[in-house]
Amino acid sequence: MLRISRVEAPDEAITLRLEGQVRGPWVEALHGLCEQLLATGSGLILDLTEVSFIDLDGTVLCRRLRDRKVAFLHCSPFVAEQLKG
Numbered sequence: 001m002l003r004i005s006r007v008e009a010p011d012e013a014i015t016l017r018l019e020g021q022v023r024g025p026w027v028e029a030l031h032g033l034c035e036q037l038l039a040t041g042s043g044l045i046l047d048l049t050e051v052s053f054i055d056l057d058g059t060v061l062c063r064r065l066r067d068r069k070v071a072f073l074h075c076s077p078f079v080a081e082q083l084k085g
Helices: 025-039 056-067 077-083
Strands: 002-007 014-022 044-054 071-073
Touching (some): 014 056, 025 056
């Protein structure tokens, strides 16, 4: 399961806090939401403090988002290692 919460912030970037695991059908849900938000022209930040696991599809998505200048905050060492590449 993956919980996605929007965090209110004073800057123009949109921050999403993710909790759980980025895998299975949740990858597509996250992808769709990120695409919607990026289409507005706002910056996007993903707070991964509470993410315990990212599967292969989730890793590919995160790397593509990183290439589009999406920022990632508070990755655990395990998740940070998964996102390397």
